[in-house]
Amino acid sequence: MTLAIYNSLGREKQPFTPLHPGMVGIYVCGPTVYGHAHLGHAKSYVSFDVVVRWLRQSGYRVKYVQNITDVGHLSDDADEGEDKIARQARLEKTDPMEIAQYYTRSFYEDMDRMGVLRPNIAPLATGHIPEQIALVEALVKSGHAYEVNGNVYFSVESFPGYGKLSGRTDLEAVQSGARVGVRSEKRNPSDFALWKKAEESHLMQWSSPWGMGYPGWHLECSAMSMKYLGETIDIHGGGMENRFPHHECEIAQSEAANGKPYVRYWMHNNMVTVNGTKMGKSLKNAVNLKEIFTTINPLAIRFFILQSHYRSPLDYSDAAIAASTAGLQKLRETRQRLQGATAGTGAMNVAPFRERFTEAMDDDFNTPVAIAALFDFAKALNAALDRPEGLDQPSLGAAADLFTMAGVDVLGILEHDSGSIGNGAGDRQRLEGAMKVLMELRSAARSEKDFATSDLIRDGLKAAGIEIKDTREGASWSALSSQ
Template identity: 70%
Template sequence: MSLWIYNSLNRVKEEFIPLQDGVVTMYVCGPTVYGHAHLGHAKSYVSFDVVAKWLRHSGYRVKYIQNITDVGHLTDDADEGEDKIARQARKERIDPMEIAQYYTRSYYEDMDRLGIDRPNIAPTATGHIPDQVNLISTLVEKGHAYEVNGNVYFSVESFKEYGKLSGRTTEEARQSGGRVETRSEKRHPADFALWKKAEPGHLMKWDSPWGSGYPGWHAECSAMAMKYLGETIDIHGGGMENKFPHHECEIAQSEAATGKPYVRYWMHNNMVTVNGTKMGKSLGNFINLKDIFKRFAPVVIRFFILQSHYRSPLDFSETAIDASRTGLEKLQDTWTRLQQAAPGSGEIETRPFQERLTEAMNDDFNTPIAIAVLFDLAKAVNAAIAAPSGLNQDSLDRCISLFRSFGEDVLGILQNPATEKGKADNEDEETLDTVMNLLIDIRSRARSGKDYELSDLIRDKLAKAGITMKDTREGTEWSR
């Protein structure tokens, strides 16, 4: 039974055949680290975590790269505005690199709690400036890019296939970017920045053949993906909002530089909505993971995400999360009962369930169907265990193997009751959250009452215990 993946490039499901037999190269766009991770990050990275887990379960050796954008991502997601990290640094009055490293640590804390495996390599944009400069130099030498006043732009008219991923023509790109793409120095309004000249006072800047500056957002992913995975990679993933301009620009600059196909299978996850409305900071419905973890265990959020297909929108509401929690508790209860059941004489045929689970995952990673099959299996197991004959040892072993393989190892939604580690970890995290919120409140009251000695004592004692408190305009945050 072969794996089929919906390829966003060709807009159809295609049989997955890796470039190298037995090996999968996979790149997923990571976060821009200027704030805490949110529910949109969770949907994307949980989804691709399952992709990697299923590929490994299927016997592939997966080389998974996920970058950290710590420079170059401007506020309009194109070529205008301010660097997002530099802007946040100015707000908090600290160094941009401190912003990047603080929120990188915060991001991994949240991903770890969601049960997401770390990528094989997590390269940063700032750590790969020479690679980006080399890529840009190649494009200039080949006539695909040009320099004007210290800025370097990619010429979209030099790459005839520009728009093949998003379906946008250069004229449509011109129109969609009309409000910002009016700089006279560009030869075509749709041309995008590869290198930006650093203005006076800009802290994050590097020397280059075109002067002091920093790379454009799009250059980093091409440079790092090709450095670690080769000029053609198997799978490139990311959010649907990145299809244009980011991924379209990645294709153009990569294929113009190498003359080879850049990505064989493009995968894009859909967006998160809140009560039917698109999630966004400007709309005031932004869901911060650290906040939501105070109300729901991270595994419940993971389960909630996987109940919808990665290509489908995910609508967040308290009611939906509560329903997910109830459903997961029932599934976990069955998993616990199954491992504690004494052998009997009854039997259960597990092969149909295994085939259905495998078929669901091989059909473009259809996690909602796989979860539904696990519930069907749980229903059959509960009925068999409750019967006077119970289940014989062979049936128990086969059912345990299915629950462990698909519920624990692939989907990551079930926790091993034999050790109680997962449950204990979640309870410890929830307890720590409660204690920290209490300490933050006490410290805030101390500061309001000008009791700075007590305020500093709380901060310093926590620091010795490995917990950092950070005062921001939005309030006090903490991390380990």
């Protein structure tokens, strides 16, 4: 089976063929950095992290670009309202650069804790003002854009393909424009801003051919994606809520400027709900990641997200998180048991489980089915290890390779050292040395029927985040997954 991707442009699964053999360019809309990351951000960036990981696992050289929006995203998500960064700067009585830098660092801290790989390139909107001005100039010159009183608008009527991604009709586009308070200076209510005139008090503004101003929100992604990935890119990702107007406007301005298809495969992740209700800051139910991480292992959140397909909604609840935490712990325990097993004479065919995992990932990155295959593998592995003959070295090696490929390299839900205690080889070595001594002391106590000492060691280690399990093969230990 070859990789198939659900293309929002066409609304169907399509075989994936990159523009250049062996290479993939992917652009994902990054965060607007005016607040701490929430679960909606986690859903999007964990989902696309797995997309990138699987493409690399499949042998592609991937160039991953994810922008940082630090100017131009207005409070109404259209052409009206206050810039979100500037508004936050005003509220915190500081300047926009400090706001953007502070929340950018915060964003990456949270993504790092969930194992989200950094993009190859993370361009800032404010760092690409010349490229954005050049794109606007090209659109004005070709007749696709016009200037009025220092504002520059894209003429939707000049681009017949407007609406092909979202399916919006001209009437719906006009109504959408009317709802956000259309400027009378627009030729058409559905025209959108490429460049905005800045008042003297505006905190972020740059010199341009049309006077002092700042770029529109939609402009930055076109300018930066084409700068780093070319005029036609393989994959563009983002939230489903961005299909209209943001991505529709990207298509219009990019294809009008270049006369070429802008994106070959559009991918959109679905939203997050909280106990069945749509999550949002205005509803005061947005789940802040930093708050979640005080009680829940970030990798348990990652595992929770991947148990839902990226195109499906994700419902956050205490029960769902508890189930994910328990499920992840079972996988960790099985992997640790495998790592501690000694070679026997039995055999296990791992290939069917690898094939099931691969087929699921090739089917539009179907992580829930891939995870189900991994659990079935773990169940079969435990059964094989329970048998008196155990598993021979080739079977143990193949099982370890599958755990590493699926759980570590692709899904990113298991650590390379299979535990969360210790941050490096030296730490791990010292921990294992200390645990060896404690396990020997406990074994000696049990042999002498000194169960009080045995239980004291067990309970003390559990309080420190280490669980001991007694099996027919002997005692084993593993790090608890709570934090």
